[in-house]
Amino acid sequence: MNSAAVAGYGEEAILVASGIEKTFDRTRALAGADLELRAGEVHGLLGANGAGKSTLSKVISGHVQRDAGRLVYKGRPLALRSTREALEAGIAIVMQETSLAPDLSVLENIFLPELGRPGLLSYGSMRRRAVGLLANLGHEHVLPLDREVARLSAAQRQLVEIAKALALDADLIIFDEPTASLSPSEVERLFDIMAKLRDDGRALIFVSHRLEEVFAITDRVTIMREGATVAASQPTASLTQAEVIRHMVGRDIGALYATPGLQEEDERAPAVFSVENLAAPPAVRNVSFFVRRGEILGLGGLVGAGRSETAEAIFGLRPRSAGTIRLEGREIAPRKPADAVRAGIGFVAEDRRVQNIVPDLSVKENLLLAHLGAHRGFGLGYRRRRQKVEELMAALGLPAERLLDANMLNFSGGMQQKIIIARWLLLEPKVLILDEPTKGVDIGTRQAIYGILRRIADEGVAVVVISSDFEELLGVCERVVVMSDGNAIADLPSALLDEEKLTLLAAPRTSMTRNTEVLTALSGECGGVGFWALLDEDRLLCLNSVVADPAAAPGFAAGEAKRLADTRIPAALARRGGDFVTEPDGSRATLLVPVTSRRGHDLGWIGLTLPGEAARPAAERVRERIEALNAEAG
């Protein structure tokens, strides 16, 4: 590496990565990735699942060693052998699944890198510095320094990670999908912090696949596809969402999902599988849903909402404290996975390496593992499945001879996932639950997996898909059950949802409490019903509601979507005027106030419905009250 190679880039470039390559086993994670980063910018790193954005982040942060390519940091070639060297150079990463020590306190975690240095620690000076750092972020009061990290919320943990990066005085901070487990208001606060760090002259990389957020916070974006950079350092303002998607996917997104329309006639298909009031504390509190024959149901929500735990509780991997599970009308109560498997339930768990692959068994035995679980008898009974195995192999495009491969880890992530799915298809289950089925899978395989799911659904299998990728969820599923803090809070057709609505619905109860406080205060002061809803042309999606006076019930409840005409306050919802609107029948009067976040993001409407005969406060006063309450709840 010589300085001439660097000279081509702008003076402000703090980091230049070019031609980075990385292969894990046989999976080519990076195949010529480029990234150029300036001080004082938030740089979006975009790409679909498996595009290599996380791997590139880890190469830059020293977690992963590159096979080929150049890294130039502050004008000098960078050769990182460990994360420690990266930290010393001033490069920090805030990871999706945080890298904190859960049993240590907040304070100890913030200064974790210093615990490795020789010499005594001064808790006094650490405490002073920590308070200073948090004050700088504007969060000096929200983080109790002595609390164990295990007891913090996801947002608080992230704050600890950020403080940790600042304690090292990092100049380059990578945020790897930081918003996956945050509610919309927490995301706003994170963005405020990021903006502040940028204004201090630091360089920030923001890894995400949520386009709304990318457009909200980044200055420039680099887009990756299948391990390579396909669009480098484009100013965000010069791009449209459609262009970004085209770069990410490399073709029209329409081809990826065969999105079904809103099919009313499907409603007559019988519910094959249902769960009522399922509880498995602490992660699952109250979950009910049903799946029709031939339907793909989505289970949506933020990371930590209890979706995986719900699937595990159904499957007998986690003890249940309450709830009924019915399969084809018969009640079942699996106490261990073997019970669930024999009843006809299949479960593709989230973590391939930890929960699915048995690395010391051959590919064939991995494929037949669930068969072995369902098999009664002393021998193996493999022969009985022979024909079905051959059919599946052909359907998956896997050469038969590779069945004998000793090590499944030699396959690409996509192929591994197909084999794991095939493991369950082999048993011809009545219900198949898949947890993040396309995590870390290339785009071609993703499409193949969607095809498989569609096909088995058409064959009559009830399919449940858990995914944090809302776009995928809405593209694949006919219907989505939204979970938040262990509760199923909405059950809506995908056609009525979009990513933004889903994000607002999925907000954790902790952030919803603030809104509930606002609505409670409002309906308490004025009587009637307070609600928070998103309004479309002719439909409404109610996010929250508090009823003080049942006589004013507007005809919808939290988590419900309705046509405006089907509610009891159609006139008010249609008009959306600045004053109380009385329905033609005089039964109810409703005031609607639009709410926006501090960044000017549209958050829908807060409404107050009063019984027709009740005395009405001045609209202006109510509006002021709502705005004041909202500001307080922040």
Add this chain to the structure above:
Amino acid sequence: MQKQADPMTETSRSPARSPGRSAAAAGEGRLLKQLATSLELRMLGLALVIGAVLSLLSPYFLTESNIFNILDQSVVIGILSIGMTFVILTGGIDLSVGSVAGLSGIVLGLALKDYPIPVAILLGVLTGAGVGLVSGILIGYFRLAAFVVTLGMMAIGRSLAYIFSGQTAISGFPSDLSSIVYTDVFGIPTNVLFLGFAYLLAWGYLTYTKGGRTIYAIGSNKEAARAAGLGVLFYSILPYVVSGALAAVAITFSVAQILSVDPLTGNGMELDAIAAVVIGGASLYGGRGSIVGTLIGVLIMVMIRNGLNLLGVSPFWQGSAIGSIIIMALLVERLVRARSER
């Protein structure tokens, strides 16, 4: 690394037939490659090298009577190592086999005074299996660490052996007992025959049955095995029962040979068994290893000891020699594997 003969060879062969010769040839190439990279084969090579070296050093080593000697000396440790293989395949360890062998031997010795031989043997085996069951439940159901549980059982077993025996050797057994060792079938001693039969049975079980494959799956990835509906609890406990029972069986052959048993019987045998299994290619993390490898490991251990005796090496030096060979074997294996995986 090739681990096991594939249980589905029939299915796997048939698709190769239709595409014609090239696919069949490719299959053969794969098989050869697997054999060449097979750990068992490399260890068998090591066994042959050790045998060749010892036969050069001592002219007596390769005589028929010494070969039978080696086989005879392999019986006790060989049987113990089968149980240890089961346990290690699940990712566990059984440190108690030596003292369980001692305790079962004492129970056998005491029972021989009042009961006919078969009943006495059965009581001994039940004792071993019972101790194994307790360990297995503590490890499988209560999820205690195998190392700690079996370390505790090791102390308890030895202590009970002393108490039951009244701290003295027991002898004066009916000489009929020795017939399980000192009779031949087609010129092969019955105890060696039993050893061969036990290995065949264990190999068949681990390769061709649901239980055997479950044991591998548990050691390789317990969580995945559970999620696939395999009987993880039962097959986590079973290996300890097998190990305890086989410890008792092994010591029965030893007692039959010398017609005496003392409370120190079996002392240190667990280490020989663990060493044999590990030399045979098993991973202490579980999931990797085979019964064939264990048999080779046993033969290597016994050959070295036998050879050192023939060469008149002081028993005090033998420990150092065996220890070094075990460590060297594993070191070479690790280096070879690191290269082949690169």
